Amino acid sequence: MTKLRPIALRCEHHAAPMGLNRPAPRFDWALEGGGHNRCQSAFRLVVGAGETVLWDSGKVRSSRTRQIEYAGDVLASDMQCAWTVMVWNEEDAASDWADAQHFRTGLMQPEDWQAQWIARYFVLPAGREAPADNTYDNRWQARPADHLRRDFATAERPVRATAYVSALGLYELYLNGERVDDAVMAPGWTDYHQRVEYQSYDVTDMVVAGANTIGALVGEGWYSGRVGHNQRRAGNHYGGRPALLCQLHLEYADGRIETIVSDKQWTTSQGPVCYSDFLMGEQYDARLEMPGWTEPGFDASRWQPVEVFAPDPRPPHLEASRAPQVRETVRFEGRYLRQAKTGGHIYDFGQNIAGYVALELSGKAGDRFTLRHGEVLDGEGELYVANLRHAVATDHYIAKGEGREHFKPRFTFHGFRYAELTLPDGSSPDDVTLTGIAIHNDLPRTASMRTGLDMVNQLLSNIEWSQRDNFISVPTDCPQRDERYGWSADAQVFWKTAGYVMDVSAFLEKWFEDIAEAQLPDGAFTDVAPSKPLNPYRITAQPGAPGWGDAPVILAWQHWLRYGDRALVEKHYDRLVAWLKHIADANPDHLRINAVYNNYGDWLSVGPASDRTMVATAYWVLVADLMAKLSGVAGRADMVAHYKAQAKAVRAAFIAAFVDDDGRITGDTQTAYLLALDFAILPADLHRKAAAHLLRKLDEAEGHLQTGFLGVKHLCPVLSDIGSPQRAYDLLLNETYPSWGFSIAQGATTIWERWDGWTRENGFQSANMNSFNHYAYGAVGEWLYARVAGIDWDEDAPGFSSIRMRPLFDKRLGWIEAHYDAPTGRIESAWRIAGEIVTWDIRIPPNCAARIELPRAPLSIHAGEAALPLTGATTTLGSGRYTLTIPI
Known part of the structure; x- marks a missing residue:
């Protein structure tokens, strides 16, 4: 029997967390290993810092692989630690040690912070003009981004250097002319009056002996920029200007630690980012660039001192960032379509995304390039922006006239598939290259599913992209208009789906x-x-x-x-x-x-x-x-x-x-019966009657759904549970209005907010509320993974140590291939229909079992070459790979 191997090591849900909020972190791993019925009988976990062992669990007789809590020496702040684990299998054979993973403790106590909040003195910028397309009139108040810098010197190169950084607003950090990290929209959105998250960066290789410079670019973001749809007070929800908090720890070979902090020694200026706002967009004037401002030797004699201040009403509590940061993830080449009636040029990126457009261009000094963004085109092929409401969603780049120039926004993002580029006189589309860049919290992808139908594959893609586009610091409702809130019902109906995808x-x-x-x-x-x-x-x-x-x-x-x-x-x-x-x-x-x-x-x-x-x-x-x-x-x-x-x-x-005696529920709607059935509200006799009423309601709607945000997730699961999986498939595969397939037939690459966001009869729904990128109706994804693929959690054994596998087969789908990287390891499911037989291949990770529930008893079950005894439509299988043949 081969050894087991611990894989996918995690500490506090991360491969390598940079900062802890718990003094006793938790550790997890999954397992790999060939054969069948494999399990862990014991583990040994070791945590160390340098040559020092902080905790050695010893050999612990346990099958647990999740949430193992640290029980060693007290962890101090600003520590670099490593950990590894070995396991013993069912025959008590030991594995090799897993490749070590690292974590940093961060600054876990308030007294660890010596840095102060610093910001530019609040003055209205001279010589700044509101954009020509400003729709806010005298309410326009988007501020330029602030540049902050400090020079410092070291006698020798440190052996370890760590930067701890946060902002009231958004920041980019630089050290000696280089970006410290590629995260965007950091530190993320919180209630800044209560809590702000900070990030930790290993900058050891960036600090040199001698002269050094640390710099930061700070923008408004969620803190003082526009958020939401209340235009009387669209910005300044938490404060009137962005601020920076920065603490750099330099550790030398002799153990000495030097600290560089944000304080009065920093200076500030403003530069090419004339304004950058989530709803307005960004204006960047390349003529105002300050080459070398983050490098030693830069002349900052005309920069002004920063103001050290205490945020009102009180300094927020500082905690290490819990989730992976927002990053640029996928790029899409802009495809030229046509010249618009406005004179601009329309480009299609092929996918509705949240992010921004990068420009590569040539122009004369002072040439203005303007980008407007939209999710869809109207009936005449023009950019449709009415549904953005008060979001201007427009970026401006003013060229410096020095060869080939590059631009992408710093502190704004848009929801778009299309962009309209307005060029200066004398320029043509041939002079410009457009690239769409998608951003979102860079969460690990955990599942994939493909089927025999292109429409269903596109639905799966649309679900994933709506999740990507709306997972930006919080799970938002939409990424494009003047809203972008973390609406809780949208999230809860979609969350089981979300957990499969990422x-x-x-x-x-x-x-x-x-x-x-x-x-x-x-x-x-x-x-x-x-x-x-x-x-x-x-x-x-x-x-x-x-x-x-x-x-x-x-x-x-x-x-x-x-x-x-x-x-x-x-x-x-x-x-x-x-x-x-x-x-x-x-x-x-x-x-x-x-x-x-x-x-x-x-x-x-x-x-x-x-x-x-x-x-x-x-x-x-x-x-x-x-x-x-x-x-x-x-x-x-x-x-x-x-x-x-x-x-x-x-x-x-x-x-x-x-509920009346016939099982009819007040309102007599699909959702009424779906909730009563899925929430197990009714006794058995009324349950059967309500199920019949649900089928009647589907018949009355000619086989179409009629649900909203709360009802949609229950449709296919309930129909499957009441013995009508074919009706669930009918809904899935429907391509006429209203259905998932209808929006796909119109070219949708994300999930719409409304079933009737656009129809042939009525055109666009009201622009007051008509997003084309909302994930709530994508809640059908949980049924696709849990019931079509048959990869579902088991309430009796949380964490996927047991997997409930109840696949639903349908000839119209033909075949599926799916996997899910559960906390316990990779689960695979693939079935294919040929004639009247389904061949179903599954993989169950070590230390797990699967509860198999089939529509009818299988004809055979094979574990490799060996045939297993048949026990009916319900059975339990241990880990390993199996092939089942099942009659349709």
Whole structure:
């Protein structure tokens, strides 16, 4: 039997975290190894710093591979550590040591920080003009980016150098003329009045003996720039100007540590970034460039001193960044289409993305190149921008006239597939090259799926790209218009899908901090997080609607099932309790009539509207059920019975108020039956009757869906569970309006916000709310991975130590190939239909088992060359590769 091999080592959900927020970090790994029924019987984990062993677990008899908590010497701040693990297999044979991974502890205590917040004195920039296309009139206030620098000298080259950096706003850090890191939109969006994340960078190879210069470019970003759609106060939500915090640790061979910090010794100026704003765009005047400003020897005699200040109302708490940073990920060549009626030139990048356009051009000094961005073209082939609302989404580049020039924005991004380039007189499209650059949090890709149908493959791509485009610091609703909020219902309906496409463990940990900080004193979670920009004139944030405020409970439960991470549940458990109390106190009769502030119902549904109180009460059943389960996870046995009793009472109230003896539910909508069925609200007899009503509603809609944001994720799973998987496939493969296939038939490369974002009969939906890049309706992705591919979590064994495999076969799809890199290792599933036989190949990682549930008993099961005994349509298989043949 071959040895097992530990792979995919993770510390705090990262391969190599740069900064910790826990004094005792957690370690995870997966396993590889040939053969069948492989398992780990023991492990040994070692953590060290240099030549010093900080913790040696010794041989621990355990099959655990996740959330192993550090139990060694106390970790100090500013430490570089390494760790590795070895395992023993089922025959007690030891593996080799895994390749060591590293982590840095960061600055874990407030007193570790010596740096001060610094910023440019607040003065209106002289000689700056508002852009010609300004739609804000006298409200225009986008600021130039600030350059900050400091020279310092070292007697010798340090053996280790680490930069700890953050900003109120956005920053780029430079050292001796080089960018320190390729992250963009750093440090990310938080409630800056409460918490700011910092990043840690290893800059050892960038510091030299002698003269050095550290510099930073700082922009407004979410801190003082425009965020959201409240145009009376679109910016300055947290403060009026960006600021920098920087601390550079230099460690020398003799152990001495020197610290360079942001303080009064820095100077500041403004340069070519005339303004850069998320909604306005960026204007860059290359004639104002200052060559060498981040290098020693630069003449900064005309730069002004910085101001050292304390952010109002109090300095935010500093924490290490939890999620991978936003980075440039994919590039798309711009394809020239035509000259627009405006005189500009329209380019197609082939994919709707969030990001910006890089220009390569030649021009005379003072030539202006203008880029407008849009998701779609109108009926005449012109750039459609009405749906951007107040987002100007326009970048300007003013040439310096020195050969071939390059430009890409620093502190803005747009949602677009198309761009319109307006050229200066004398220039032609032949003189310019356009490249679209997609940005998002650079989360590890964890799954892939291909099928025998191009339409379904495009749907999978659209789901992935909507996720990419909206995972920018927080999970936003859309990346293009004047909104871009972290709407919680959009996220919760999509989160199971999101977890297949990418590793969202660290991303959710970060966003859960935003959610927690936004929670109101009465226990109400908010509709969005961070919450401040949504309604800046309210004394408190906007309390969450049913399905929206419920999201943290749902997200915590799904995080537990996917990653087996108890810590997030334990940390936020009391906040979840406060939310359920908030609901119960407002609704003593167990009908969720009082939603305090708002109730969106099944948002943006088509067809008959669902009763909002019914939807709200159904969600109360769900979250009460989940809280009973989460109470068990958190070790709060005293609360399990409480929430079971609450769920029972709300179920009874729901049935009494909304369900008749025939199983018909108030409103008689698809969503009404979907929620009642999927949330297990009804007793068996009413469950059967409600299922029949759901099929009737589909028939009445001529086989089309009629759901909104809350109903959509339940469609295909419920139809599969009630014994109608063919109806689920009918919905998946439908290409007429309304359906997923309809938007694809119109050329969509992302998921639309509305089923009727555009139709032949009515053209574009209202420009007031019509995004072509919203992931909520992409929630069908969970059914594709969990039921079509058959790779699903098992509630009885969280973290994919057990895999529930219930594939649904359909001749119309022909074949599928899928894999998912679970926390426990790679799971594979591929099936192909030939005649009346399905051949299904699966791979189960070591230390795992699979619960196989098939529509009918297989004809054969092979583990390599060996045939296994048949046990019916349901069986359990250990790790390894298997081939099953199944009759259609």
